[in-house]
Amino acid sequence: MRLIKTIFFIMALFSFSGLFAQKIQPSTVLICYGRVNPDQIQGYKYVILESEHYTAFEVKLIKENNESVIGYISVGEVSDSRFYYNELKESTLGKSEIWGSFYLNVRDENTQNVLISFVDKMVQKGFDGLFLDTVDTFAKWGPYPNMGDDLVNLLRMFKDKYPDIHLMQNAGLSLIPKSAKYINSVAIESVATNYSFDKEEYRMHRWHEFYKRVEELQAIRKQYQLPVILIEYADSEKLYQKVKQQVSPLKWDYFIGNIGLQTFPKFK
Numbered sequence: 001m002r003l004i005k006t007i008f009f010i011m012a013l014f015s016f017s018g019l020f021a022q023k024i025q026p027s028t029v030l031i032c033y034g035r036v037n038p039d040q041i042q043g044y045k046y047v048i049l050e051s052e053h054y055t056a057f058e059v060k061l062i063k064e065n066n067e068s069v070i071g072y073i074s075v076g077e078v079s080d081s082r083f084y085y086n087e088l089k090e091s092t093l094g095k096s097e098i099w100g101s102f103y104l105n106v107r108d109e110n111t112q113n114v115l116i117s118f119v120d121k122m123v124q125k126g127f128d129g130l131f132l133d134t135v136d137t138f139a140k141w142g143p144y145p146n147m148g149d150d151l152v153n154l155l156r157m158f159k160d161k162y163p164d165i166h167l168m169q170n171a172g173l174s175l176i177p178k179s180a181k182y183i184n185s186v187a188i189e190s191v192a193t194n195y196s197f198d199k200e201e202y203r204m205h206r207w208h209e210f211y212k213r214v215e216e217l218q219a220i221r222k223q224y225q226l227p228v229i230l231i232e233y234a235d236s237e238k239l240y241q242k243v244k245q246q247v248s249p250l251k252w253d254y255f256i257g258n259i260g261l262q263t264f265p266k267f268k
Contacts (some may be wrong), residue, residue, distance in 0.1 A: 002101075008129070013141070023100075023146050023147055024244055024245060024248045025248040025251060027041075027244075027254055027255055027256060028044060028045040028046065028253045028254070028257035029044060029045065029046045029047075029048070029229055029231075029253050029254060030044045030046070030048065030066075030255065030263070031048040031131075031231065031257060031261055032048075032049060032265075033049070033050040033072060033261045033263060034048075034050070034053070034261075034262035034263050034265065035050075035053040035054075035151045036049060036263065036264060038058045038061045038062050039061070040068065040264070041065065041066060042065040043065065043066065044066045044067065045066070045067045045068065045253055046066075046067070046068050046070060046168070046229065046253060047062060047066045047068065047070065047170075048068045048071075048072060048131045049069065049070070049071060049072065050071075050072050051071035051072065051121070051122045051125060051127060052083070053127070054125065055126070056125045056126055056182065059125045059127060060126055063126060063128070068128045068129060068166060068209070068236075069126070069127055069128050069129075069130070070127060070128060070129040070130060070131050070166060070217070071122040071125075071127040071130055072130075072133060073115070073118060073119065073122070073130050073131065073132060073133065074101075074104075074133045074134045075104065075106065075115065075132050075133070075134060075135060075151060075154060076103065076104055076106075076133070076134030076135060076136065076137025076142070076151075077096060077101040077102060077103055077104060077134045077137060078092065078101060078102050078104055079099075079100070079101040079102075080101075080102070084114050084117075084118060085102075087110070087114045088102075088104065088110070088111055088114055090101060090122050090137045091105050091108045091110055091111055092103050092105065093143075093144065094105060103137055103143060103144060104137070105147075105148055106147055106151050106153075106154050107263075108131050108248040109141045110216055112154055112157060113225060115154065116157060116158070116161065117166075119158055119161075119162070122203065123162055123165065128166050129165050129166025129167060129168060129184070130158065130165065130166070130167055130168065131168050131170060131187070131216065132155070132167060132168060132169045132170055132172045132183075134170075135151065135169055135170060135171055135172030135175065135179075136171045136172050137151075137170065137176045138151040138175065139173070139175050140173040140174035141170070141174075142172075144232065148174075148175050148178070149178065151172075151175065151179075151251045152175065152178045152179050155167060155169075155179055155182040155183065156182055158182070159182045165182040166184045166185070167182060167184055167185075168183070168184065168185045168186070168187050168229065169183045169185070169186050169187065169188075170187040170189070170231075170264070171187070171188055171189065172240070173186070173188070173216065173220065176220055176224060176226075180205060180224040180226060183226065184226070184227075185227040185228070185229055186220060186226050186227070186228050186229070187228075187229040187230075187231055188213075188217060188228065188229070188230060188231065189231040189232075189233075190205070190231070190232065190233065191205070191210060191213045191214065191217070191230050191232065191247070192205060192210055192230070192243050192246045192247050193205065193232045193233050193234065193239075193243055194209075195233045195259050202233055202234055202235045202236070202259075204242065204243070204246075206240075206251075210246070214250065215216040215266065223224070228252050228253075228254070229252065229253045229254065229255070230247055230250075230252055230253070230254035231254070231255050231257075232247065232254065232255065232256045232257075233257065233258065233259050234256050234258075234265075234267060235258060235259075235267065235268065236267055236268050237267040237268060239241060239267075240256055240265075240267045243256050244260055
């Protein structure tokens with residue numbers, strides 16, 4: 001049965017012999033956490049930025065040339081370089097051995113207030129929404145799955161205060177059954193690609209791994225009526241084109257960039 005389903009899935013994506021000869025769907029998403037010239041950001045459906053790099057005037061300018069401008073917020077971790085770190089450090093849960101950041105206690109009232117205050121600043125600057133990163137901290141396989149309900153409660157707080165704000169949840173798929181009522185879209189990294197941090201190597205997932213991930217996301221889209229945004233990584237023009245050809249038939253919004261996400265994507 002699994003083999004039959006896989007065959008049907010492949011046929012659904014690639015049944016037309018001229019598919020790759022057709023125009024490939026361009027990327028509709030830009031993610032950049034470094035400072036870039038606002039005038040260069042044009043023509044995107046979603047622009048995801050580090051809000052502290054931009055003034056309200058610059059956000060307004062970016063919004064004139066793009067559909068939706070979304071600010072980055074980490075809801076599961078905080079680094080000691082963040083401007084609000086000192087307000088949170090006494091209530092963090094421990095340190096991430098991988099990233100060196102500190103896990104947030106989203107059950108703590110002070111933590112909630114600090115994050116909401118940060119959201120206030122982004123809304124005042126004119127951002128249309130939030131890119132909710134490090135949700136995985138509280139998901140099934142994260143270090144604090146017992147706080148999944150607390151994370152969902154935080155999203156409810158965001159939405160209660162700003163009903164029209166666009167909340168884009170990055171990963172944490174096991175929380176979707178509870179978070180779906182508060183979020184507007186789901187972003188997921190590395191569906192087609194598989195960056196190795198140990199080897200600092202860009203590569204593709206195997207076909208069956210890609211199929212399994214897409215199948216799960218298709219089910220989420222259907223059940224919860226949530227758009228899916230793919231975030232993929234490449235360093236070369238060859239890999240970039242390969243990824244683009246693989247994800248384009250899905251007709252989902254997608255982004256392909258370098259792992260650092262500090263500049264506009266560059267491919268050699």
